[in-house]
Amino acid sequence: MPVWASNPPISSLRISAMLHGKALNSTLLLLLIIFATAFGRSYPRFSRNDTEFQHLVLHPEPSVGTVYVGARDHLFQLDGSDGLRLEQEETTGPVSDSKDCLPPVTELNCPHSRRTNNHNKLLLVDPKALELITCGSIHQGTCQKRSLTSIKKVLFSTERPVDTQYVAANDPSVSTVGLVVGLRGGERTVMYVGRGYTASHPPISTRHLSSEPIFSYEETAKLAVAGRLSEYDHHFVMTFTRRSYVYFLFYRRDIKSASREYRTYAARVCLDDTSYYSYVEVPLVCRSHSSHHRTYNLLQAAQVFPICDLLGVFSTRISSTNSNPLDASALCVYPLDELDRHINSTRDLCYTQDGQVEGRGEVAYIEYEVKSSCDKPPDQPICSVWHTSAARLTAVAVSVREGHSIAFLGDSKGTLHKVAHPIFSGPFSLPQHALGGGQGDALYTLPAHHRPLVAECGDHLDCQSCLSAKDPYCGWCVLEGRCGQRWECQRGSVPGQWLWSFNQTQQCLSIQHLSLYNISRGEETDITVSVEGLPGLGKGEAYSCLFQDTETPASFTDTGVICSTPDASSLPPIGHGDGECFVLSISNFVEGAFFFFSFYCLIHGDLFCLSARSPAVCSARCQGCVSSRWGCNWCIHQHVCTHKHTCNQGVTIYNQNEVHFILFGIEIMQFPSPTSSLCLVSVTLFNCSVGRSDCSRCRTADPKYGCVWCGGAASRIYISNVCSLVFQLDPVSGPVEGGTVVTISGSNLGQRAEDIQNSVQVAGVHCNVIHSRYEVSSRIVCETTSSEKEKSGHASVKVRGGGLGLSAQVFRFQDPVLSSIFPQRGPKAGGSSLTIRGRRLRTGHPSEVSVLIGGVSCMVLDIQEDHISCLTRGSNRTGEHSITVRFGGAERHLQGSVYHYTPNPNITMSRCTVNSSSLILCPTPAVGPEARRARVKVQFLLDSLHFDFSAVGNEAFSYEPNPQLYPLNQNDPSKPYHHKPGSVISVEGENLDLAIYKHEVEARIGEGVCSVKTLTNSHLYCEPPDQQPSVVKMGNLNFSLGRVQYDSQAQSTFPMEAQVGVGVGASIVALIVLIIVLIYRRKSKQAMRDYKKVQIQLENLETSVRDRCKKEFTDLMTEMMDMSSDLVGSGIPFLDYRAYAERIFFPGHQDSPLRRDLDVPESRRQTVEQGLVQLSNLLNSKLFLTKFIHTLEVQRTFSPRDRAYVASLLTVALHGKLEYFTDILKTLLNDLVEQYVAKNPKLMLRRTESVVEKLLTNWMSICLFTFLRESAGESFYMLFRAIKHQVDKGPVDAVTGKAKYTLNDNRLLREDVEYRTLTLNVVMPAAATTGGTTTQTVPAKVLDCDTITQVKEKLVEQTWKGTSYSQRPHIDSLHLEWRAGVAGHLILSDEDLTSVVQGSWKRLNTLQHYKVPDGATVALVPRNTKHHLHDKTPMLDDGEEGGVRLWHLVKASEESELPKHRRGSVRERGGERAKAIPEIYLTRLLSMKGTLQKFVDDLFTAILSTSRPVPLAVKYFFDLLDEQALQHNITDPETIHIWKTNSLPLRFWINILKNPQFIFDVQTSDHVDAVLSVIAQTFMDSCTIADHKLGRDSPINKLLYARDIPRYKQMVERYYADIRQTISASDQEMNSALAELSRNYTAEVNCLVALHELYKYINKYYDQIITALEEDPTAQKMQLGYRLQQIAAAVENKVTDL
Secondary structure (H helix, E strand, O other), X not given: OEEEOOOOOOOOOOOOOOOEOEOOOOOOOOOEEOOOOOOOOOOOEEEOOOOOEEEEEEOOOOOOOEEEXXXXXXXXXEEHHHOOEEEEEEEOOOEEEOOOOOOOOOOOOOOOOEEEOOOEEEEXXXXXXXXXEEEEOOHHHOEEEEEOOOOOXXXXXXXXXXXXXXXXXXXXXXXXXXXXXXXXXOOOEEEEEEEOOOOOOOOEEXXXXXXXXXXXXXXXXXXXXXXXXXXOOOEEXXXXXXXXXXXXXXXXXXOXXXXXXXXXXXXXXXXXXXXXXXXXXXXXXXXXXXXXXXXXXXXXXXXXXXXXXXXXXXXXXXXXXXXXXXXXXXXXXXXXXXXXXXXXXXXXXXXXXXXXXXXXXXXXXXXXXXXXXXXXXXXXXXXXXXXXXXXXXXXXXXXXXXXXXXXXXXXXXXXXXXXXXXXXXXXXXXXXXXXXXXXXXXXXXXXXXXXXXXXXXXXXXXXXXXXXXXXXXOEEEOOOOEEEOHHHOOOOOXXXXXXXXXXXXXXXXXXXXXXXXXXXXXXXXXXXXXXXXXXXXXXXXEEEEEEOOEEEXXXXXXXXXXXXXXXXXXXXXXXXXXXXXXXXXXXXXXXXXXXXXXXXXOEOOEXXXXXXXXXXXXXXXXXXXXXXXXXXXXXXXXXXXXXXXXXXXXXXXXXXXXXXXXXXOEEEEEEOOOOOOOOEEEEEEOOOOOOOOOHHHHOOOOHHHOOOEOOOXXXXXXOEOOOXXXXXXXXXXXXXXXXXXXXXXXXXXXXXXXXXXXXXXXXXXXXXXXXXXXXXXXXXXXXXXXXXXXXXXXXXXEXXXXXXXXXXXXXXXXXXXXXXXXXXXXXXXXXXXXXXXXXXXXXXXXXXXXXXXXXXXXXXXXXXXXXXXXEEOOOOOOEEEOEEEEEOOEEEEOOOOOEEXXXXXXXXXXXXXXXXXOEEEOOOOOOOHXXXXXXXXXXXXXXXXXXXXXHHOOOOOOEOOOXXXXXXXXXXXXXXXXXXXXXXXXXXXXXXXXXXXXXXXXXXXXXXXXXXEEEOOOEEEEEOOOXXXXXXXXXXXXEXXXXXXXOOOOOOOOOXXXXXXXXXXXXXXXXXXXXXXXXXXXXXXXXXXXXXXHHHHHHHXXXXXXXXXXXXXXXHHHHHHHHHHHHHHHOOOEOOHHHHXXXXXXXXXXXXXXXXXXXXXXXXXXXXXHHHHHHXXXXXXXXXXXHHHHHHHOOOOOOHHHHHHHHHHXXXXXXXXXXXXXXXXXXXXXXXXXXXXXXXXXXXXXXXXXXXXXXXHHXXXXXXXXXXXXXHHHHHHHHHHHHHHHHHHOOEOOOOOXXXXXXXXXXXXXXXXXXXXXXXXXXXXXXXXXXXXXXXXEEEEEEOXXXXXXXXXXXXXXXXXXXOHHHOOOHHXXXXXXXXXXXXXXXXXXXXXXXXXXXXXXXXXXXXXXXXXXXXXXXXXXXXXXXXXXXXXXXXXXXXXXXXXXXXXXXXXXXXXXXXXXXXXXXXXXXXXXXXXXXXXXXXXXXXXXXXXXXXXXXXXXXXXXXXXXXHHHHHHHHHHHHHHHHOOOOOHHHHHXXXXXXXXXXXXXXXXXXXXXXXXXXXXXXXXHHHHHHHHHHHHHXXXXXXXXXXXXXXXXXXXXXXXXXXXXXXXXXXXXXXXXOOOOHHHHHHHXXXXXXXXXXXXXXXXXXXXXXXXXXXXXXXXXXXXXXXHHHHHOOHHHHHHHHHHHHHOOOOOO
């Protein structure tokens, strides 16, 4: 089977062919444009008769020129630079194989196997690795990697492939296409494969080429098919890449349609999308407008034209059950940019409207199990460019000629078609080597043995024939006078030297125009010859002009040449009264060759004429002169006939039958007279300016006078014949609906309305002229039409037969908007002043703006851009009325607001009583409830005098609510109220004293008066009469409060003697009581004095706390500002992602999997790593991973610690596939919800009791890392620094960890410790100096009560403040040296021989102990220096002493004990106030809380704010929880709130708040952690719904923030509500963000160690996992257990059933 090629060979043209039904034969055409330079040349060829060629690729380096051919059972390597010489051949078949057997195929496991041909299914080149990829049809379509230098050298081949390594179709009749691409970053190379239906393999998948296992695909890296795969029956034709996408072209059945016909599709997926979330496919429809609108459904071949177009040849189909093509074929072109836009619109349609279009129903729907929303869009028919029914088109190739593309089509009969169409044309540019050279003139067909030329230019013998052929390969060589290809023309590359046949705008050269067509014989002048496109000449070259046989030189110009007329002596003689014409031609001498141009100028039948009539002859008769055909003119005064245009003297009569000569308003008219010896002339005088005051009136003059308007007042009007239009507009704006009457005033506006009819436009919009209001030349009135949108521009008027004028003013089409009205109510009588606010309200003419309120006009007072003022008119009804504003013919309605017409106000009269000459009493009239809180106007009318209440009183009059009184016996109003005589009656009520005084209240009991003693807002006290009475009157109000029963006292029957005894006894008792009272009063006065002293102390304490809090907050803010300025240079010390992930995933693990290397023997490292890679691929199976997790969780020995550890290992292992990780998380979360719904759903996610809960924590941590760094991290770091600074300001006990300043009462130092602040001058160590010889000192603040270790920590913190904690020296590696003078160097330490020992207690040394003064000089010196063993001081470190207890500020066993032995007076205890009232120091908590309040608020705001976009992961997961609740019928909002709180604040934020070292490179301490724990608990309390009832026994930590927690709760609820209302995050958006995270951080984690740790758990529960997999039928079908056994065998040589 021959393969034809050129010499030199093709450099880098990639070729692929598709197989249909049978192998390639003579009906398949493979087109290849090659390089050729001569005609009839013999080309080398390579042929084999024992096989069939199927694929051909070239070496990626053009200089190598190697050609690789894939054939049935063979591979060939040819040397293209040496005539297709066979370099190497490799035999690939036949082999023993069967489609039903998995490799390796042996007689034992496949007894029905037989010898099978190996058809080459894929032949690709990996240009980066310089490898040849070959895939055959045997062994389930497995592939091999071979060397490009030698195809015999196999670089990779697997003998025991797994199911994911089956690449190509194992059936020769099923198509397979492939594409090798490098992903962004250049680190990975993958192969996209499309294959037709065989077994259960996906139609499209992404295969690994640069990572293990080679040729395998991940579980997510495929196009999963819903339903039966066999129904789809893909037939792939081509795959290609463009920009960041990969495209597949194929045809298959349309499953969703009723006809189930075969259709062609174009599919697209993002290049880096390993999970096919971005997969979208659209149908490619090829339809012809001719041939009865025939549709071509089956794509046969395609080629991508770089940058712009996709070309495809299509054929028709027989039926939906038969995909065999018919002979009717067509070529269709699809612009790739348009295809991309179509795909994008399909994607948007699916994601925003669920594939629905209003009025059309579902036009897009899902066909695959991909995570994309849909794949099937509406059709977009593309018309065919060229079609034929002679034979089925089978191949297409494209060439570029002169910036245009030409399609070469091959059909099943071996015929070559060449199609050039304007749709191809465009400014395309291809690399030169892509075409095998820029002078290709031949096509080579496979397997035809001949070479058809692409062009036969020599058949065209003249220019017109050459250009008429429209052959894209041919053109006319201008200077050579022949038809040929550009490269054949000697000057073809020079512009203008080669006229391309295909360019329809080019034409053969010809003389277009002559400046003179006849002259007098004796006249010598230059003639300009216009020749369009005349090419320029080189140096020393020139054109010549030939007048018949007379040659004159020619001057070259941009438009042609200039020829000088020949001398009269060189011309042949001409008879009297006659003339003669000559042929003018142009010649050029170039390099000694003569080129003749035949330019035939057919202008009036003459080319160039010489006048035969001399002046002497012309002077004989004037009439004969001016009537000659030579253009002679007659001079009246000289009586001569001349060729000159004007005479030297007098008037000239020009050559024409009737000549009008105009001179200063005088018309000279000549009438021919054959009998007269002189020409007769008549003269008419006229004045243009008479009666014509403007341009338009000037234009009314008779056209024969030629009057024109010059714009001036003079009567001589010569300037122009076009009137200049000047006008103004009124108004200059109008509504977009049109209807605005515009007045155009000015001059020169036409003579009648018809002159400007349909020619008036305002801002580019037609304006209808109103004829009845038109005024001649001065005014046009027109009505605007709709502009459809806001726009502005000048008005234009075009006068018929005149000019076009533009207005100086700009007219604006505006869309007025009404926004509000004030006031919104008023009386129906009218008269209320309203203000209507809005935008662009000054629209149109003010007289055409009107306001309607419910149909009643409102008189417009003022119109501004943003408001309209009007005065309401009377209305006949009350209630709500809509507001309408009319702008001419347009209306605008106020939306959302109405105007209320209220009833007219009532005026009530009240009679007054004149009490005296200075006092009038006027009872107020009764009014309705509407008067409450209304503005009531009160006037006093005294005959003709009117007094306003506001002028008399100090405040406005108002009506208050009526008072209410309750019955006396409220328990049972039906029973009487028992009253003891002598007491007062208390009446309860409401609003008793709002508008009445007690002397105005009248209370009666029966007929008696109950004297009102006191009247308050809620009580009335009155003294009743002696007899029973019960009515209360308050103004016009009467209240019946019930009956009153007086209790009477019965007469005593007690004996007199007893009464005397009782009296004496009572006197004695009274005396005793008196004595007791006197003693009590004395004691009470003493207690009161003590209480007042304590109260004064508390007030002073409160004032001091307030002042101290204010001062400390000011100091802290100053310190924070200084620290902020330091952060500008150094920045916040964020951890990198690896350290962050390590501390989140594996807290407390010193040696985490992220830091370790794989700990296996070197001899087994490669095998183990391969096994771990297989384990990584196995984890990509969702079924295996869920089975693995559920199997581990049911094991009793699988502890909660193991669950968290396994979850973190899985997080690391799947970190590069976060989309898949999220999918697993959703599946496990659904299982967890089902588990808790059956029990108590509110407990879900509260603890980490399952793998999924730790997975959720890790997932949140990964997704919110960027949010931490960019948003919340700064506020958190400022809070951390504020806490540390504030705690370090006061004493901190180094032993107990208790501090003076804290938020945690358990960590509060409840002792008064004397201390002062010292400023030490720190000498920086050599490593920290700038490198100079002089030492550098830095001031640092410490406390004199600090231990030496605390001092070192503070010094390191302040001197290395610009360095992160991990980069600072450790304090244990430094000594603190006190330097006094030249020789005084003392090493200070916490314990030494000078330490104070009291009994079993030893106190840590402090600066007080060493008596270090303020301003002392100290140095931090490394321990490995000579100072460590310096014997200058005798103080050596003390040894260990048994039984000695250390203390610093307080002794641990005594600090908590409260003294109880002192119980004297306050004066006695004044000196020991601290011990007597230890709780007084709890005010320090308040002081600390107030100081840190701003920083806590800032942090909570940063976390809970929705002003910035909420992290996508939070929105996505909250929506997922809402979906789970809806799915499981959970409607309790508290449950959903708890789920969200447990998933985000509890699992992430609390973890971060308690552990700042998870995100920052900082040092933490117990006293700082104690403060953060209180803040974290406050945050958690704020996220709960339940109210926390606090009492005196509640923890102090909760009481601290008791007032703030309700405010924080509102923030949390608003945060949750705002997230719920935002637009839902789609799976595609989330997966795109997760893919970005995977790309950014995958390099930061080492998954091999994590996989090895995971395998340890697999090994531990190996039998249980294998059993679970074997019991699942789906797992059996996927061979999951078998794959796990392979992994076990590789990782630890485990003996399996393999």
